[in-house]
Amino acid sequence: MTQNRKKMSLPAKMGIALVLGVIAGLIWQWAGWDAHVFKPFGDLFIRLIRMIVIPLVVSSLVAGAAGMDNLRKLGRVASKTLGYYLISTTIAVSLGLFFANIFNPGVGLTLDVSKEVVVKTAENPGIVQVLLNIVPINPLGACADGNLLQIIFISLFFGFALSTLGEKGKPLLRVFELTMDVMIKITHVVMLYAPFGVFALIAYTVGLHGLKVILPLAKVIVIMYAIAFIHVVIVYLPVLKFIAKYPIKSFFKEMREPLLVAFSTCSSGATLPVNMEAVQRMGVSKSTASFTIPLGNTINMDGAAIYLSLAAVFVAQVYGVSLGLSQQLTIILMGILASIGSIGVPAFLLVVITMVFTQVGLPMEGVALIAGIDRIIDMARTTVNILGDATAAVTIAGTEGEFKQQDLANATSQSA
Incomplete structure (x- = not known):
C-alpha cells in the first residue's frame, strides 16, 4: 500500500512536466538560446503516437462495426453519433461568430504583417468533390497518406460487411479485436515517454513565442478560450447530466490524462488511444468506444469550428472587410465542412482555414496575423475536440443503456 501511495499517476507527471516546460521555455527565451533544441524530443512523442493511430x-x-449485436443497433448508434456531431459542430461555429461579433477582436488592431508566412493555399473543391474524396481509390494508399476520412470509410464498410457473416466471420473479427488490444498495449509503453514529450513541446512553444507574441493578440486568445469554456458549459455538461445521466465530476476525473495529452500535444490523433481507454473506464462498451471515438476524431472538430469562425471575423475586422449575413452563414457552412476535413495534427488548420478565407473573400495575408499564436490557440482547440468526442461516446452509451446502475453508483461515489 505504501508503494501505491508513492507511485505518481501519469496525469500528475504530465502536469508537472507542463509547468516545468513553461519555466524552461521562459528561461530559454530570456537567455536568448535557441528553443529548437527541445523540438526533436517533442516531435518524437508525436511521431510515436501517430505511429499508433x-x-x-x-x-x-x-471491430466496433462488426462487433455490434446486430445491424439495427449499428445503424442506431451510427445515426445518433453523426446527429450529435453535426449539432455540436453547428453550435460551436455559431458561438464563434456570435462572440466575435460582440467583442470585435480585430477592431483598432494594427500589426506588422510584412513578415511572410508560408502557408499552402487550400483549393475549395466543392461539396460534391469533398464527398467523393471520402471514398478511397486505393485503401492502402489512403493508409500510406494518412487520410483518416478515407480510412474510416473503408474500415466501416469492411466492418459492416464482416458483421453480416455472423458466426462465419467471428475468427476474423477476433483478429481485429486482438490487433486493437495489441495497439492499446503499445500505447501504454509509448505513454511512459509522455511527460518528457509534454515538457519538450511546451518548452519549445514558450521558448519560441514567449509573451512577445502572446500579448499583442491576447484579446483573440482570451476570446477563444472563453468561447471554448462556454461551449463546454452549455453543450457538453447538460448533455452529460440530462441525456447521458453520467456524473460530471467522475467524467472529468477520468478525462484528466486525455485532456493533458491534448493540451500539450495539440493533436487529436495523438490523444485518440488514451481517449478511447478513458471512456471505456467510465463504462462505455468497447464496440461503442471503438466506433464513436475514432469517427469523432476526424469529423467532430468543435474547437476547430469555433476557431475558424473567430479567425475569419478577426481578419475581416483587421483588414476592414465587411462580412454580411450571407457571408457569415457561409462561414458557418464552411466551418462545418472544413472542421470535418481537419486532420488531427498540429497546425493543419492553418492550411484548412485558407479555404474559408477564399470562400468569403478575405485576404490570405491575414493568415500571418494568426500564425504566431496558432499553437497557443491550438491547445484550447484540441482540448475541446477530444472532450467533444468523449462526451459523444458517453452520451451514446447512456442512451443505449450500457451503464449499469451499480456502475453509475460507483462513479457517483468516486466523484463525491
Missing part, C-alpha cells in the same frame, strides 16, 4: 483506427472501427 492508423492501425488503432482500422482495428477499432472494424
Whole structure:
C-alpha cells in the first residue's frame, strides 16, 4: 500500500512536466538560446503516437462495426453519433461568430504583417468533390497518406460487411479485436515517454513565442478560450447530466490524462488511444468506444469550428472587410465542412482555414496575423475536440443503456 501511495499517476507527471516546460521555455527565451533544441524530443512523442493511430483506427472501427449485436443497433448508434456531431459542430461555429461579433477582436488592431508566412493555399473543391474524396481509390494508399476520412470509410464498410457473416466471420473479427488490444498495449509503453514529450513541446512553444507574441493578440486568445469554456458549459455538461445521466465530476476525473495529452500535444490523433481507454473506464462498451471515438476524431472538430469562425471575423475586422449575413452563414457552412476535413495534427488548420478565407473573400495575408499564436490557440482547440468526442461516446452509451446502475453508483461515489 505504501508503494501505491508513492507511485505518481501519469496525469500528475504530465502536469508537472507542463509547468516545468513553461519555466524552461521562459528561461530559454530570456537567455536568448535557441528553443529548437527541445523540438526533436517533442516531435518524437508525436511521431510515436501517430505511429499508433492508423492501425488503432482500422482495428477499432472494424471491430466496433462488426462487433455490434446486430445491424439495427449499428445503424442506431451510427445515426445518433453523426446527429450529435453535426449539432455540436453547428453550435460551436455559431458561438464563434456570435462572440466575435460582440467583442470585435480585430477592431483598432494594427500589426506588422510584412513578415511572410508560408502557408499552402487550400483549393475549395466543392461539396460534391469533398464527398467523393471520402471514398478511397486505393485503401492502402489512403493508409500510406494518412487520410483518416478515407480510412474510416473503408474500415466501416469492411466492418459492416464482416458483421453480416455472423458466426462465419467471428475468427476474423477476433483478429481485429486482438490487433486493437495489441495497439492499446503499445500505447501504454509509448505513454511512459509522455511527460518528457509534454515538457519538450511546451518548452519549445514558450521558448519560441514567449509573451512577445502572446500579448499583442491576447484579446483573440482570451476570446477563444472563453468561447471554448462556454461551449463546454452549455453543450457538453447538460448533455452529460440530462441525456447521458453520467456524473460530471467522475467524467472529468477520468478525462484528466486525455485532456493533458491534448493540451500539450495539440493533436487529436495523438490523444485518440488514451481517449478511447478513458471512456471505456467510465463504462462505455468497447464496440461503442471503438466506433464513436475514432469517427469523432476526424469529423467532430468543435474547437476547430469555433476557431475558424473567430479567425475569419478577426481578419475581416483587421483588414476592414465587411462580412454580411450571407457571408457569415457561409462561414458557418464552411466551418462545418472544413472542421470535418481537419486532420488531427498540429497546425493543419492553418492550411484548412485558407479555404474559408477564399470562400468569403478575405485576404490570405491575414493568415500571418494568426500564425504566431496558432499553437497557443491550438491547445484550447484540441482540448475541446477530444472532450467533444468523449462526451459523444458517453452520451451514446447512456442512451443505449450500457451503464449499469451499480456502475453509475460507483462513479457517483468516486466523484463525491
